[in-house]
Amino acid sequence: MNPQGKKAIIIGSGIAGLSSAARLASQGFEVSVFEKNDFFGGKLALHVQDGFSFDMGPSIFTQPFVLGDLFSFCGKRFEDYFQYQNLTVNTHNFFNDGTEIIAYKGKDNFVTEVRNKLHIDTTRLESYLLEAERMYNDIGKIFLDEHIHDLKTWTTARIPKALKALKWQYLLKSMHDYHTDKLQHPKLVQMFDRFATYNGSNPYEAPAMLSMIAHLEMNEGAYYPQGGMISIPNAVHQLCKDVGVQFHFNSKVERIITEQDEAVGIVANGKTHYADVIVTNSDVFFTYNDLLADKEKGEQIQQMERSTSAMIFYWGINKEYKQLGLHNLFFSDNYKEEFDYVSKLKQPYHDPTIYINITSKMEAQHAPAGCENWFVFVNKPAVIDANEDEVTAIIKQHTVAKLSRMLGEDVAQHIVTEHTLTPTSIQSRTNSYLGALYGTSSNNRMAAFKRHSNISSRYKGLYFAGGSVHPGGGIPLCLRSAKLAVEKILAD
Ligand SMILES: Cc1cc2nc3c(=O)[nH]c(=O)nc-3n(C[C@H](O)[C@H](O)[C@H](O)COP(=O)(O)OP(=O)(O)OC[C@H]3O[C@@H](n4cnc5c(N)ncnc54)[C@H](O)[C@@H]3O)c2cc1C
Structure with a gap:
């Protein structure tokens, strides 16, 4: 396809939607992004409350070269838009018996730490x-x-x-x-x-x-984006503007218009917009079920097992914990039983594995002086619980009890402000079916092949990019999905 003057519509401004938009615009397409929210980035969002700033979604950043590739494809210098630093410690790992293992960057340092702490060959x-x-x-x-x-x-x-x-x-x-x-x-x-x-x-x-x-993470290593994870969508949004992408916020796409199995446009805010190419960054289930009203395909996708979801507590803490770093893990006493809950919907596990991200360790301005911004993450099944408030309260109780035990004091007394994200709010904020963080799970051996491809086999002109399609969820994979979708468009 000769892109000059051709129109492309992108549904959604998650990281894959933004990257698809920039790639297409840099090749000569007239690109319009329709986003239901009044902000871009989807799961990569910022929450500011009472002087604390929280990255709401992803916190672990790997493979920065995949992001860099987007900028060079668009003819721009990555370093003009985005700065990041190498971490010397990936994670602090705490176990119930008091053992702490620091996962240092670099095989040699990590192996030495394991030898010292676990006394093993x-x-x-x-x-x-x-x-x-x-x-x-x-x-x-x-x-x-x-x-x-x-x-x-x-x-x-x-x-x-x-x-x-x-x-x-x-x-x-x-x-x-x-x-x-x-x-x-x-x-x-x-x-x-x-x-x-x-x-x-x-x-x-x-x-x-x-x-x-x-x-x-363990061989290549984790990185920290200057300004926090929100700097990633900020950089790609700026790139989009520099290559001429048009944005329509508060514009939920209600329908994809098809004519004889060809996608030719969309309806948003009651208005019709036509295009030569449509890229959907919306969850693949909602794309078929709602936007195309293709219930048969929607049902097929619905049958596939979802990835896990999560319960996230954003806590402003009026104290600094010197033993904690940027990424911290508090492991459960029985991972098997914990996963019986996470994938088989039993009662919330009493001793969950807890991940805490504290960006104020890197950038003091993310919390008031003497305080820390805790992003407290516990795995949860991707289900919309009818009694979600009750489940949230139980998980919070388990989480506070475990952290208090492991940190040697009642952490609840230090929580000065709180915000919560649940499967229901993940679904409503980003249209992610059942609040799944990464689309469908990879538990099945054929999962990679069963995951939807970047092109529709039913509707000509319709392409897919994002965490619910090939090659899957997580920032580096979503960036790749945009690249693959655009490769298909250019080849077609
Ligand atoms: C709590 C949490 C922690 C995570 N941790 C990590 C991590 O540490 N590292 C990592 O790499 N990844 C992590 N992830 C996963 C990562 O965030 C996602 O895989 C990735 O951001 C998904 O990007 P996406 O392009 O699929 O779009 P999404 O972020 O899902 O955004 C889709 C966008 O499309 C919009 N949209 C949907 N439907 C419509 C419509 N009909 N009309 C208009 N707009 C629409 C939505 O509003 C949204 O803005 C985490 C996710 C969460 C939620």
């Missing part, structure tokens, strides 16, 4: 980390960077290498069984099982192949 850990790297390079990259739903992808030269690297246990064993076999020490198994949650999966069900996720 770390040969197995070192070989595990190497294998995760090989798995990612030889196999993972194909699933993240390629159009895996296209037959011709499977005839390229990279495939024989990937097949050679593939071991039966990567598919047949669960991540947890693989970790038990490889790492043996229960604390290491728990630390590495947690990486399943980076795409909303359950380590007791997800295939061992997902252990490559650990490579991204």
